[in-house]
Amino acid sequence: MEGTEIQNAIDYIEKHLEEELDYTEIAKRAYCSSYHFQRVFSYFCKVTLGEYIRSRRLSRAADDLRAGEKVLSVAVKYGYESSESFSRAFFRFHGVLPSQVKRGAPAKEVPPLSLKSICKEKSIMNVTIEQKPSKTLVGFRRRFHGVPFGRERLMQENEFYCSTRGKQWLLLGASRDYTTEYAIVTNIGDDGYDFTIAYELDEWTRGVLFDESVTGMDLKDLDFETISLPARTCAILRTENEKDPISEYTDLRERFVTEWLPGSGYRLSDLPEVVELHWRMGERRRFLEITLPVEKNDRNN
Numbered sequence: 001m002e003g004t005e006i007q008n009a010i011d012y013i014e015k016h017l018e019e020e021l022d023y024t025e026i027a028k029r030a031y032c033s034s035y036h037f038q039r040v041f042s043y044f045c046k047v048t049l050g051e052y053i054r055s056r057r058l059s060r061a062a063d064d065l066r067a068g069e070k071v072l073s074v075a076v077k078y079g080y081e082s083s084e085s086f087s088r089a090f091f092r093f094h095g096v097l098p099s100q101v102k103r104g105a106p107a108k109e110v111p112p113l114s115l116k117s118i119c120k121e122k123s124i125m126n127v128t129i130e131q132k133p134s135k136t137l138v139g140f141r142r143r144f145h146g147v148p149f150g151r152e153r154l155m156q157e158n159e160f161y162c163s164t165r166g167k168q169w170l171l172l173g174a175s176r177d178y179t180t181e182y183a184i185v186t187n188i189g190d191d192g193y194d195f196t197i198a199y200e201l202d203e204w205t206r207g208v209l210f211d212e213s214v215t216g217m218d219l220k221d222l223d224f225e226t227i228s229l230p231a232r233t234c235a236i237l238r239t240e241n242e243k244d245p246i247s248e249y250t251d252l253r254e255r256f257v258t259e260w261l262p263g264s265g266y267r268l269s270d271l272p273e274v275v276e277l278h279w280r281m282g283e284r285r286r287f288l289e290i291t292l293p294v295e296k297n298d299r300n301n
Contacts, residue, residue, distance in 0.1 A: 003198040006044060007114070008105050009037065014112050017057050018077050024048065036270055039188045041266075042147040043257040045113060050190035055110045058093045061086075062107035071098045112171040124258045125252075128236045132291060135225045137182055138174075138206060139198025140167055148185045148273070149253045157183075160195065167222060168197060174209065175199040178279070184227060185273040198227055232271050235260075237290040249275070249288050256292065 009029040026049070027037035029072060041049045057078040064074045083098075094107040101107050142160050146152035172178065177200060184196040201209070206226065210212040213299070235264030237256055239248045261267070271293035274285050278287045 005032075006041065009041075009070060010113050013053060016131070017053070021081065025264060029221040032267070033270065035188070036268065038190070038269075040257070040268055042291075043149070044252075046147055046228065048147060050188045052113070054089075055093065055108075056091060056112060059110040061090065061098075061110060062094060062101050062109075065101045068102075071102075073097070112172065124287055126238070126257060127256065127260055128264075129294070130234055130236050132229075132232050134231045135229045136203075136206065137184075137198035137229065138171060138201045138209065138224055139182070139184070139196045139227055140164065140225065141184075141194045141196035142219045144193055144195045145192040148188060149250050153249075154194075154250070155194065159179060161197070164197065167224075170222075171199040171201070171224070174205050175201050180279070181277045183275040196225075196227060202210065218301050227272075229274065232269070232293045233295060235266065235294045237292070238291075239288045241287045243284060251289065256290075265297055267297040268293040269293040 004277065007253060009026050012029045021251045023034040027034045030037050030040075032040075038049045041052070045052060047055070060197055061074050061078055064077070065071070069077075071086070072083045074200065075083045078086070080086035080089065087098055090096075090101075094101070096105045096107060140142065142156075144156045146156075146162075169182075180200070182196075182198040182200070185193055186196070186199055187194040209224065210219055212218050235256065237252050239252065276289040276291065277286060278289060
């Protein structure tokens with residue numbers, strides 16, 4: 001998806017803030033599906049599409065109140081069922097009540113996004129395009145809130161990893177691969193996304209994983225699931241080999257979307273995003289391989 005296509009969608013949102021916005025109609029302005037647009041929008045803008053629309057409406061609402069409009073009329077204009085529900089949302093966002101803004105209290109200003117604020121000047125990035133074969137993994141997931149990268153993700157990811165060590169060790173041992181684990185992002189929406197910790201188990205191990213006569217224990221309550229990754233084209237980014245590459249990951253991920261992707265001739269495809277964590281045996285150092293599914297940016301497809 002090109003930056004200009006995202007700008008077309010943002011301009012459409014801006015013109016229709018006082019109407020019920022359909023995500024499919026918004027995505028049409030960027031020549032893609034609703035799911036794909038929501039996903040790419042969150043990567044570019046660091047907020048979900050729903051959060052951006054709400055913030056723009058509440059920012060405009062503050063302007064309307066300053067201009068003398070009544071609280072109820074502003075509430076109705078921006079889709080709230082009552083002045084009470086509008087006032088609650090307004091206070092959560094601005095920290096002041098609508099009546100206080102009418103009397104001159106300051107409120108947040110959220111300007112409409114522009115192409116210049118989204119896309120960054122290109123710099124050299126080491127990105128390779130590779131064909132990844134199909135792969136079957138076993139893992140467990142949790143629903144995260146927010147967008148799929150950045151500080152909010154890191155806090156949730158850290159807590160998830162630190163509180164599920166037993167599950168990780170069990171699957172790590174079953175995989176017999178002590179150098180690689182996987183993190184998978186799927187089901188991105190306004191309410192968040194699914195984050196899965198996974199490992200590659202061979203076919204026999206997957207077949208007997210829940211057979212108590214083989215394992216000697218009942219694993220059915222551990223919420224393990226099988227994840228089938230299809231063969232796919234991926235843009236590959238790799239971090240340096242270091243003790244803690246997570247901070248580098250977030251920077252690489254942002255630069256990929258805002259610098260490399262626009263003008264590359266590719267767009268993100270509607271497949272899971274996978275990060276492979278590669279550990280070096282004998283030392284506490286590792287690197288990450290970020291595999292982002294892409295496809296040719298052909299509007300006719």
